Amino acid sequence: MKRKVVDEALQEAKIIGVRNILALRGDPPREEEYRLDTESREEEEEVKENNEEFVWAADLVRYIRRKYGDFFCIGVAAYPEGHSDESHPREQSHEKDLPYLLQKVQAGADFLVTQFFFDVNAYTRFEKMLREHDSGVFREIPIIPGLLPIQNYQILKRTSKLAHCRIPPGLLEALDPIKADDEEVKRKGVDAICDIIKEIQAIKSHGPRGFHFYTLNLEKVVGSILEKCHLIPPELPLIDGVDSAIDDSLVTTNGINGTAQKTVNGISQLRKSSNLPSSRRPSMTSNHLTTTDSSSCPGLNTTNPATNQSITTTSREATWDDYPNGRFGDARSPAFGTPISYSPCSLPCTPAQARSLWGEPTTHSAITDLFTSHLSGKPPTQLPWSDDASPTLSPETALIRDHLLTLTTTRHWWTIASQPAVDGLLSTDPIHGWGPANGFVFQKPFVEFFCPLDDWHNRLKPHLTSASIAPQISFYAGTSSGRFESSESSEAVHVVTWGSFLGKEIMTATMVEE
Secondary structure (H helix, E strand, O other), X not given: XXXXXXXXXXXXXXXXXXXXXXXXXXOOXXXXXXXXXXXXXXXXXXXXXXXXXXXXXXXXXXXXXXXXXXXXXXXXEEOOOOOOOOOOOOOOOHHHHHHHHHHHHHOOOOEEEEEEOOOHHHHHHHHHHHHOOOOOOOOOOOEEEEEOOOOOHHHHHHHHHHHOOOOOHHHHHHHHHHOOOHHHHHHHHHHHHHHHHHHHHOOOOOOOOOOEEOOOOOHHHHHHHHHHOOOOOOOOOOOOOOOOOOOHHHEEEEEEOOEEEEEEOOEXXXXXXXXXXXXXXXXXXXXXXXXXXXXXXOOOEOOOOOOOOOOOHHHHHOOHHHOOOOOOOOOOOHHHOOOOOOOOOOOOOOHHHHHHHHOOOOOHHHHHHXXXXXXXXXXXXXXXXXXXXXXXXXXXXXXXXXXXXXXXXXXXXXXXXXXXXXXXXXXXXXXXXXXXXXXEEEEOOXXXXXXXXXXXXXXXXXXXXXXXXXXXXXXXXXXXOOOEEEOOOOOOEEEEEEEEOOOOOOEEEEEEEX
């Protein structure tokens, strides 16, 4: 990152009164990938020099302290279960992490925020180790436990894997029978996080005990946790002598129920008596079709319709996390997380492990053999589009295995996402069911696959556009160069997974549109 960017961000934070800074190293820089064509060689050398200066988070902490003294209160990351840059770490060690954490604190960090965890014993051992460290630098430093509210089963599994965070067997056993019902998972998840909070509150603290929630921009479950654990008092009185985070000279009265409105850098924010500004989640768009197989295609995205056009944007967005986003979901919803794109830098494992799984296939037939073996239930048990390695296909995919194998072995088309048709099965069906009990679920069949461009132009497209097939089939096709074509108009929206549940509007789990 350019030093200029760091300076501008810090200076803007100082101007608007932001004094708490979380200093993170972030992902290692990839200059060649992110260098702009318009950047000169001198600018490129400057970026390289800056990256050499900010190698570790301690370097950033030291830089902020040198430039701004004690103006900022600086936080840094800590890892109760150990840190690893690898997708599948072979070793997570406190002994390896501690020297780096020590450097960050000695460089001027004021508090620690931990990676999220579910194993309370791991956290208590970690805090005890820090408090008793021979250096003494951790004896009184505030340590803020990081907690991940459980939104649904798939998000829990995915994020825990990415963060190398252990999920206690008891928690998985409690969630597994209800993993297809997001509402029940949320309820159990609230109880589980509240239990963690109570256990941590029982630990003797060297000051006020706070918590950091990794919200994923989903506020409803967090609100339930705060309420159930009584973490927020009924009122937040202003404290004399404490600086406001926002200059009150920017506050104007707008006459809406006596509410004051703040404008910060052109952004209006409503507040009542608290110095804490309200915030709202930004809308996000995506050009990806998101499914359980985590596949993507240029020009496609999934959306959930506005269920009531008369309600405000804010309240409509607040209901997004009520959809079963972990199984299928709206790619714009924060519940699903950042859409996954596929490149050598985004494999579900390290390059060395990728070679051990898939070798180094260089021919069309060699890649076909990998897909065929995977569909047949043989190694490799994981492909680049898989979330987890499993010795067997999902039960739903297994129902259409023969059709997928035919595409792969006879056409040499590589399937990465698919689902069979479902017409009104109970939501408790062991294979296709999802959502609350006593509902009915529906699916349109689809398949997503790679095929040679010649096959598309000379074989598949003529078939799909023929008079007998065109009225029955919709298609979306994209190429690696970014070309896109479809049988549908740009405004067309196709619902492919939905459910009907007692006392609820129709829940649309997956929609495909351009």
